[in-house]
Amino acid sequence: MAEILKGNVVAAGIKEKMKKDIEELAKIGKVPTLGIVRLGNNPDDISYEKSIIKNCDTIGIQSKVFERNTDMTTEELVALMEELNKDNSVSGVLLFRPLPKHIDETKIREALSPAKDVDCMHPINLAKIFEGDMTGFGPCTAKAALEVLLYNEVPLEGKNVVVVNRSMVLGKPLVMMLLEKNATVTICHSRTKDLHEITSKADIVVTALGKAKFFDKKYFNEKSVCIDVGVSLDSEGKLSGDINYPEVSEMVSMITPVPGGVGSVTTSILLSHVVDACKKM
Numbered sequence: 563m564a565e566i567l568k569g570n571v572v573a574a575g576i577k578e579k580m581k582k583d584i585e586e587l588a589k590i591g592k593v594p595t596l597g598i599v600r601l602g603n604n605p606d607d608i609s610y611e612k613s614i615i616k617n618c619d620t621i622g623i624q625s626k627v628f629e630r631n632t633d634m635t636t637e638e639l640v641a642l643m644e645e646l647n648k649d650n651s652v653s654g655v656l657l658f659r660p661l662p663k664h665i666d667e668t669k670i671r672e673a674l675s676p677a678k679d680v681d682c683m684h685p686i687n688l689a690k691i692f693e694g695d696m697t698g699f700g701p702c703t704a705k706a707a708l709e710v711l712l713y714n715e716v717p718l719e720g721k722n723v724v725v726v727n728r729s730m731v732l733g734k735p736l737v738m739m740l741l742e743k744n745a746t747v748t749i750c751h752s753r754t755k756d757l758h759e760i761t762s763k764a765d766i767v768v769t770a771l772g773k774a775k776f777f778d779k780k781y782f783n784e785k786s787v788c789i790d791v792g793v794s795l796d797s798e799g800k801l802s803g804d805i806n807y808p809e810v811s812e813m814v815s816m817i818t819p820v821p822g823g824v825g826s827v828t829t830s831i832l833l834s835h836v837v838d839a840c841k842k843m
């Protein structure tokens with residue numbers, strides 16, 4: 563049986579530090595506030611939003627949801643970002659991605675002020691990650707996957723890590739963060755041939771496909787450390803990760819569950835960024 567790497571213990575440490583900061587801010591009349599921009603009703607956006615609002619409420623951070631239709635234009639979304647930049651009652655902004663195909667993501671990324679960019683979509687903040695500077699706002703999901711590995715003292719130096727995701731939200735920045743820890747990294751994606759041949763030879767596999775229960779036993783070995791970042795609904799409508807959990811957890815050495823794994827850490831990291839953004843305002 564694999565060791566189950568739960569997110570709540572990792573998140574608890576992050577929240578503890580945050581609470582002290584929120585108390586200090588309250589003394590000077592400041593309440594950290596997150597603006598959430600959501601286009602449409604993607605299940606993984608909704609799942610993240612629920613987790614964010616629940617955590618904001620318990621920890622004393624304000625959240626404001628800006629819900630818009632998926633047919634919104636690039637210009638309208640740029641205008642919303644500019645409005646939020648000027649809004650002194652908003653400390654940080656999260657825009658759910660991927661965006662609808664007709665939206666020009668480049669323009670949107672540049673529209674948000676880097677100081678409010680708590681999920682690292684502005685090119686300036688991303689560039690820092692690619693230069694090996696981990697001091698700014700990194701992408702929350704990528705940071706969460708790394709935090710789970712660090713908290714559980716999984717060795718990274720010289721290890722083979724395969725990341726199945728090539729997005730700017732997760733795969734590409736995570737690979738840069740792992741390089742900083744001296745891991746040997748491989749990115750796989752939808753056109754990768756014989757994916758299981760590559761993942762089953764790795765020490766650590768990070769999955770983020772958004773295909774419920776896609777990865778079965780043949781993708782892993784007995785020593786595999788499995789970090790499941792996928793969030794989607796299975797055929798019964800239940801929240802599920804990319805990994806066929808019951809089957810795979812019998813075989814590998816460590817695995818994160820969904821829900822209750824990386825997701826809960828992602829939320830805490832996002833909120834800690836909101837607190838940091840508020841401190842600098």
Ligand SMILES: Nc1nc(=O)c2c([nH]1)NC[C@@H]1CN(c3ccc(C(=O)N[C@@H](CCC(=O)O)C(=O)O)cc3)C=[N+]21
Pocket residue numbers: 606607608609610612613656657658659660681702703731793801820821822823824825826827828829
């Ligand atoms: N710009 C951007 N950054 C993201 O980081 C991002 C995004 N867009 N789009 C959507 C995906 C999805 N995602 C989740 C994070 C946490 C949970 C989470 O905390 N889930 C809870 C369960 C919540 C429930 O029960 O519904 C858990 O895993 O325990 C879920 C999903 C981040 N994403």
